[in-house]
Amino acid sequence: MVARLRRLFAAWARPRHAEALPVSIDRRRVYVLPTRFGLFFALLLAAMGLGALNYNNNPALLLVLLLAGVANASLLAAHLQLSGLEVGAVGAEPVPAGTPLALRVQLRAAPGRERRGLRVAHGDAAASVSIEDGAGVATLAVPTVHRGWLEPGRLRISTVRPLGLAVAWAYAWPDAPLLVYPAPEAHGPDLPRGGEGASARLDPAGDDVHHLRAYRRGDPRRAIAWKPSARRDTLMVREYEQPQGREVMLDWAALAPLDAEARIRRLARWVDDAERQGRRYRLQLPGQAPLGPDSGPRHRHACLRALALLPA
Numbered sequence: 001m002v003a004r005l006r007r008l009f010a011a012w013a014r015p016r017h018a019e020a021l022p023v024s025i026d027r028r029r030v031y032v033l034p035t036r037f038g039l040f041f042a043l044l045l046a047a048m049g050l051g052a053l054n055y056n057n058n059p060a061l062l063l064v065l066l067l068a069g070v071a072n073a074s075l076l077a078a079h080l081q082l083s084g085l086e087v088g089a090v091g092a093e094p095v096p097a098g099t100p101l102a103l104r105v106q107l108r109a110a111p112g113r114e115r116r117g118l119r120v121a122h123g124d125a126a127a128s129v130s131i132e133d134g135a136g137v138a139t140l141a142v143p144t145v146h147r148g149w150l151e152p153g154r155l156r157i158s159t160v161r162p163l164g165l166a167v168a169w170a171y172a173w174p175d176a177p178l179l180v181y182p183a184p185e186a187h188g189p190d191l192p193r194g195g196e197g198a199s200a201r202l203d204p205a206g207d208d209v210h211h212l213r214a215y216r217r218g219d220p221r222r223a224i225a226w227k228p229s230a231r232r233d234t235l236m237v238r239e240y241e242q243p244q245g246r247e248v249m250l251d252w253a254a255l256a257p258l259d260a261e262a263r264i265r266r267l268a269r270w271v272d273d274a275e276r277q278g279r280r281y282r283l284q285l286p287g288q289a290p291l292g293p294d295s296g297p298r299h300r301h302a303c304l305r306a307l308a309l310l311p312a
Contacts (some may be wrong), residue, residue, distance in 0.1 A: 041165055
């Protein structure tokens with residue numbers, strides 16, 4: 001029943017739709033209710049007040065009123081912890097489907113007053129954050145299931161400071177979809193054979209000398225070509241190259257016996273395999289221009305993004 005009431009209240013509370021960042025939390029979006037300890041404290045004060053009135057004990061009645069004033073001030077302090085906050089940015093590095101996404105939520109506030117004990121929650125994932133010098137970042141482990149865009153949904157920002165008598169919370173619904181890569185195939189065949197034409201790239205750890213160039217500050221001593229340097233009367237450095245395998249063609253059409261999702265998982269695996277082996281690869285998807293040939297983090301991201309956003 002409590003969980004159902006919470007869902008009903010969350011559907012009624014502000015905001016009711018996604019908002020463009022940054023999202024400001026004003027006083028009308030902050031909700032305050034007593035905690036379990038706060039309810040117990042209120043019952044204790046009520047019992048103390050009845051006893052003080054029954055026995056006409058003025059010091060006890062003064063103590064009850066003093067504690068009630070402190071409790072009322074704590075409600076206002078909890079409200080002020082959230083009022084004026086701003087969700088400045090929401091982001092995460094893409095991960096394969098099935099891997100928790102490290103969701104980073106940046107909170108900002110006017111400098112001059114620290115806000116400690118804040119808690120940011122997204123479903124079952126939660127993290128604590130304190131705002132110092134006007135900014136703080138909370139990192140949540142959000143589960144992922146499907147490839148493509150992941151809507152972060154509502155974020156719950158709450159605090160029980162300063163005394164734990166009341167919980168103040170507010171919702172933020174940032175319009176900032178996050179990318180989830182397709183899950184690579186767990187066990188599959190090796191990379192297809194490369195096409196025609198091998199390539200090489202400059203690599204300090206390579207085996208073959210590509211050319212000689214003038215010495216630059218910071219070059220290792222072992223790379224200096226002493227004999228050519230003596231002949232030319234200036235320091236010369238060897239540039240090495242590392243032979244690369246032939247370019248790999250990752251073609252959607254070549255995986256015709258598999259269904260669409262199986263093809264996506266296998267191509268995602270091959271992209272990672274090609275990166276680990278330092279191979280240049282080209283990705284050909286239906287209805288799209290080929291990606292590559294190339295290699296490196298940017299090319300890997302472009303290929304996995306294209307795979308993740310293919311229609312279901």
